[in-house]
Amino acid sequence: MQELTNLKQNPKARRDYSERDIELSGKPEENPLNKELSPHPLHIRITLGSAGSIQLVLIIRYFEQIKCATAWPQLSISNNTNHQGDTNFVQHLLRHLFANDLGNEILIPGIQYDLQNKDLTPEECIQYLESKDFGKAYCWLQSICSIPTVHSSMLYKHELNLNKSMRETIARITRRWNSWLNLSQQIRGLTNKDIDLYALKENVYPAALSCSLVQWTAITLEEFLAQNSDVLNISPDDKGITYNSYRAVIVRGSAKMECFIRIPSNYPLEMPLWILSVHWNGRRTSQNNAAIKMMEYWTNSLQPQQLEANYRILYAQLFRTIYSFDIFLETEGSMQTTIEYTKEKPYISAFAKRCRLRLHKKGFRTRIQTIRT
Numbered sequence: 001m002q003e004l005t006n007l008k009q010n011p012k013a014r015r016d017y018s019e020r021d022i023e024l025s026g027k028p029e030e031n032p033l034n035k036e037l038s039p040h041p042l043h044i045r046i047t048l049g050s051a052g053s054i055q056l057v058l059i060i061r062y063f064e065q066i067k068c069a070t071a072w073p074q075l076s077i078s079n080n081t082n083h084q085g086d087t088n089f090v091q092h093l094l095r096h097l098f099a100n101d102l103g104n105e106i107l108i109p110g111i112q113y114d115l116q117n118k119d120l121t122p123e124e125c126i127q128y129l130e131s132k133d134f135g136k137a138y139c140w141l142q143s144i145c146s147i148p149t150v151h152s153s154m155l156y157k158h159e160l161n162l163n164k165s166m167r168e169t170i171a172r173i174t175r176r177w178n179s180w181l182n183l184s185q186q187i188r189g190l191t192n193k194d195i196d197l198y199a200l201k202e203n204v205y206p207a208a209l210s211c212s213l214v215q216w217t218a219i220t221l222e223e224f225l226a227q228n229s230d231v232l233n234i235s236p237d238d239k240g241i242t243y244n245s246y247r248a249v250i251v252r253g254s255a256k257m258e259c260f261i262r263i264p265s266n267y268p269l270e271m272p273l274w275i276l277s278v279h280w281n282g283r284r285t286s287q288n289n290a291a292i293k294m295m296e297y298w299t300n301s302l303q304p305q306q307l308e309a310n311y312r313i314l315y316a317q318l319f320r321t322i323y324s325f326d327i328f329l330e331t332e333g334s335m336q337t338t339i340e341y342t343k344e345k346p347y348i349s350a351f352a353k354r355c356r357l358r359l360h361k362k363g364f365r366t367r368i369q370t371i372r373t
Contacts, residue, residue: 058173101171179267211257
């Protein structure tokens with residue numbers, strides 16, 4: 001309006017104004033969603049983590065037009081630490097706090113009618129919020145903001161005890177954040193091979209590990225799914241679980257083991273899954289070798305309650321895998337014509353029955369041959 005007033009008062013500026021108007025007319029029109037779905041100018045920032053290190057920042061916004069709140073997680077890194085790929089997990093930190101609350105719907109009473117009046121669909125609304133990095137409208141977030149929600153079963157919920165709800169939700173987010181932070185530190189340690197497998201409660205065996213980890217790299221989920229194993233199980237899509245996959249290589253002498261690891265986005269609700277493949281006198285997997293199948297079970301059966309507080313699940317799983325690989329080589333190698341690996345590891349309960357039985361059969365056959373001679 002000020003420019004139009006100046007134009008009337010100064011006719012000489014008419015030509016400049018018309019040229020500028022032509023330039024503006026060539027620009028695309030503003031998206032109407034920017035007006036209909038604009039957040040309140042004030043927002044809330046919740047920061048989790050100690051100062052001077054990596055922190056989790058939750059940005060909570062409120063949208064007056066659709067009467068709901070959204071949360072968007074971000075990383076705040078104060079140093080030059082490499083955190084590439086960490087954002088993949090961060091975006092899923094809030095998706096698995098409560099069952100069936102993935103943020104894929106806006107469960108606000110009357111939201112369908114409000115969006116219809118604005119010529120919008122719920123899908124367009126959700127897609128717009130994600131494209132603008134506004135986050136998702138989780139039900140737990142509406143509860144701590146005292147916004148009523150309604151589930152698909154038409155169950156109405158309105159949280160009135162905000163103090164209790166807020167404390168429980170923040171506690172869940174904090175526990176999940178600490179678990180993720182511990183996991184990301186383990187992944188970086190494995191990638192750089194800067195690990196200590198002997199500072200574990202799981203390490204209760206006197207003999208040292210003979211195999212060594214030589215590689216830990218990220219792979220695609222397709223490469224992981226190309227492996228065949230009885231332990232492989234894909235969760236349904238409606239759970240909203242995504243996966244990060246890795247490949248580890250363990251070597252001892254001429255033998256090599258490939259480990260394919262799948263880490264779910266809902267960790268620690270679901271543990272990392274290992275699939276093993278041994279390359280030594282041929283390729284051996286759980287599909288063609290009972291020992292490999294038992295090794296996979298022993299690695300994947302490890303649970304957090306078996307470890308101390310602040311446990312490192314990946315390190316403990318790696319220790320089990322390497323130790324069982326040592327036993328496998330020493331047991332199977334003793335039956336070869338040329339002995340490459342001498343027996344160093346004591347038997348463990350998971351393998352004692354099978355290993356001792358095979359050795360007993362070998363000794364029995366030797367005694368029979370001696371008698372016949």
